[in-house]
Amino acid sequence: MTNNKIIEIKNAVKDYGQQRGIFGVSFDVYKGECFGFLGPNGAGKSTTIRLLMGFSKPDSGELLINGQEVMKNRDKIMENVSYLPGEIALPNLLTGKDFLNIQKNLKNVINDKFLNYLIDLFELDTSLICKEMSLGMKRKLAIVSCFMSDPDIIIMDEPSSGLDPEMQDVFVKLIKEEKKRGKTILMSSHIFSEIDSSADRIGVIKDGKIVSIFKASDLKHNQLKTYYVNFYDYNEYQDFKNFKDDAIKIINFDDKNKQIVLHIYDKDINKLTKILENYKISDFIESKETLEEYFMKFYKNDKKYQGL
Amino acid sequence: MNENKIKPCVIKINNITKDYKNNRGNFNISLNIYEHEVVGLVGENGAGKTTLLRQIMGFIKSDSGNIEIMGLDAYKNAAELKTYLSYVPGEINYPEISTGIEFLHNQAKLRDIKDFKVADDLINKLQLDIRAYPKRMSKGMKQKMAIVTALMANTPIILMDEPTTGLDPLMRIEFLNIILDEKKKGKTILISSNSVEELERVCDRVVLITKGKIVSVANISKIKNRKFRDYKIEFLNKDDYLNFKKLNYQIIRDQEIYNQLTLRIEKEKLEQLFKDLSSYELKFISEVKYDLNKYFKEERSL
Numbered sequence A: 001m002t003n004n005k006i007i008e009i010k011n012a013v014k015d016y017g018q019q020r021g022i023f024g025v026s027f028d029v030y031k032g033e034c035f036g037f038l039g040p041n042g043a044g045k046s047t048t049i050r051l052l053m054g055f056s057k058p059d060s061g062e063l064l065i066n067g068q069e070v071m072k073n074r075d076k077i078m079e080n081v082s083y084l085p086g087e088i089a090l091p092n093l094l095t096g097k098d099f100l101n102i103q104k105n106l107k108n109v110i111n112d113k114f115l116n117y118l119i120d121l122f123e124l125d126t127s128l129i130c131k132e133m134s135l136g137m138k139r140k141l142a143i144v145s146c147f148m149s150d151p152d153i154i155i156m157d158e159p160s161s162g163l164d165p166e167m168q169d170v171f172v173k174l175i176k177e178e179k180k181r182g183k184t185i186l187m188s189s190h191i192f193s194e195i196d197s198s199a200d201r202i203g204v205i206k207d208g209k210i211v212s213i214f215k216a217s218d219l220k221h222n223q224l225k226t227y228y229v230n231f232y233d234y235n236e237y238q239d240f241k242n243f244k245d246d247a248i249k250i251i252n253f254d255d256k257n258k259q260i261v262l263h264i265y266d267k268d269i270n271k272l273t274k275i276l277e278n279y280k281i282s283d284f285i286e287s288k289e290t291l292e293e294y295f296m297k298f299y300k301n302d303k304k305y306q307g308l
Numbered sequence B: 001m002n003e004n005k006i007k008p009c010v011i012k013i014n015n016i017t018k019d020y021k022n023n024r025g026n027f028n029i030s031l032n033i034y035e036h037e038v039v040g041l042v043g044e045n046g047a048g049k050t051t052l053l054r055q056i057m058g059f060i061k062s063d064s065g066n067i068e069i070m071g072l073d074a075y076k077n078a079a080e081l082k083t084y085l086s087y088v089p090g091e092i093n094y095p096e097i098s099t100g101i102e103f104l105h106n107q108a109k110l111r112d113i114k115d116f117k118v119a120d121d122l123i124n125k126l127q128l129d130i131r132a133y134p135k136r137m138s139k140g141m142k143q144k145m146a147i148v149t150a151l152m153a154n155t156p157i158i159l160m161d162e163p164t165t166g167l168d169p170l171m172r173i174e175f176l177n178i179i180l181d182e183k184k185k186g187k188t189i190l191i192s193s194n195s196v197e198e199l200e201r202v203c204d205r206v207v208l209i210t211k212g213k214i215v216s217v218a219n220i221s222k223i224k225n226r227k228f229r230d231y232k233i234e235f236l237n238k239d240d241y242l243n244f245k246k247l248n249y250q251i252i253r254d255q256e257i258y259n260q261l262t263l264r265i266e267k268e269k270l271e272q273l274f275k276d277l278s279s280y281e282l283k284f285i286s287e288v289k290y291d292l293n294k295y296f297k298e299e300r301s302l
Helices: A045-052 A074-078 A096-106 A113-121 A135-147 A165-180 A192-198 A234-241 A266-276 A290-296 B002-006 B049-056 B100-110 B117-125 B139-151 B169-184 B196-202 B220-224 B238-245 B267-277 B292-301
Strands: A005-017 A020-030 A034-038 A060-065 A081-084 A153-157 A184-188 A201-206 A209-215 A224-231 A249-254 A259-265 A281-287 B009-019 B025-034 B038-042 B064-069 B085-088 B157-161 B188-192 B205-210 B213-219 B228-235 B250-255 B260-266 B282-288
Touching (some): A005 A184, A020 A045, A020 A060, A020 A184, A020 A209, A034 A045, A034 A192, A045 A184, A081 A135, A113 A165, A135 A165, A165 A184, A165 A192, A224 A234, A224 B282, A259 A266, A266 B282, A281 B228, A281 B267, A281 B282, A290 B169, B009 B188, B038 B049, B049 B157, B049 B188, B085 B139, B100 B139, B117 B139, B117 B169, B139 B157, B169 B188, B196 B292, B213 B220, B220 B292, B228 B238, B228 B267, B238 B260, B260 B267
Parallel strands (some): A034 A184, A081 A153, A153 A184, B038 B205, B085 B157, B157 B188
Antiparallel strands (some): A005 A020, A201 A209, A224 A259, A224 A281, A249 A259, B009 B025, B009 B064, B205 B213, B250 B260
């Protein structure tokens, strides 16, 4: 065992030509950790995950689970791994129950307790045939099927896309519980709030390369607030604009609307109320997008695309 | 809503029902969608959103009721209506053999599209590499293909079933901008989504469907121009918290154990609020957004 690294990806390359694929991706996932994997469409998230699952062979580099190369000892390693694909194809004419029963046999699930817990948790109606299920229902079925064998390692590709907000919350709750039970989780997602509330570390991939890996707790966005403050009076607005204080960081302003956008940490909030006391303000709005602003820089790109 | 009354009704849904049994399908849906209007559809997974869109497209026949699109019957005149309608399906299957370029050219031929300006513009906005085989594209790319395929026909009516599923956050924003552009061009648009935040940004009205029935219709401009603001405030100590409470602000949520409360205040009275707050030691102020989610929640608890 290499200390407590459960998943190790070392310099993995898979070149599909035309700049598609991944080019030297490296990161580790530790025991009991949830690693969030972010990146634009087509950046290489699914490719990385599929290499890790041993579905395709890297051109070079190493991918290890529990210290073993996934390609070499695949069947043995995968006994302990569950995978949720990004796109699901379910057998049209089977009911949810039939499908889960088949999965149960394949995965050697003897005890239904956890399975029933999951079905209740996601309010899954297993009596319908898959063909009649909506996208969200199929997604729920896939999630239940992924977790039911209670594996130690869970690898998921955009697990909650298509879930309604309530079910997304249920999903985040499940991830947190599973983490507490010592599970190791790798998941890709496009939903920042979901990654933020469940991941311990976050890796960002862009154009097939890892561009950033950081601890979720480093974001501290919860304590940093962005407020839009509007003023009635233009002179007061100007006065506030020229106000200098280290704690209150003016990041933007709009003369026409007499509006100032500022950043402030919660610990300094009393400075702000004491200053605003002296002004006539017409509106005070908080922007909830700090997390999004932070991530969005990784998504920007100015490539030209071929037309028809 | 008065302005809508003068605008012609483009899609008229008259009391339609499609019963799939076990409470699935939709039941007695009536809704008018007016010219140039962007309407959103929200509801839990399995609520009947896709069924409704498919009824409007004329893919399925309702058990009862009817849908008129520009005066024609959505089901009986489906073939004629094809020229006016574009559709982004919720689940997409592409043919095995063609590249994105070939696929789009075929679609263009089928729909008699000769001018590719709209398509090329969308391809660049959505950053789509059409040289790839759609069958092998990632989920997000497939979704982009479907959006380009639907919008390149430049039809007056556009229906979209969860069009942003699988799109990355930047592309979601780009998509919303595209919808706003289409709206400016005068299109009538119906979009289903799991994200009310998205719908709130582009829609004039949003319809909430629960268990196959319309339970609420929100007028977005009313929500955006709301006179009130809600703030959650936590105080550093109990005394400040208790003293502040004596000031008679409208408190809509009170969590004494945290010295925390949520108040609702008219924007005009904000000045007074900050004057009052300056005498207390706060831990934080956080605005509680009054958004579509909240609107539906409050509306439904009445």
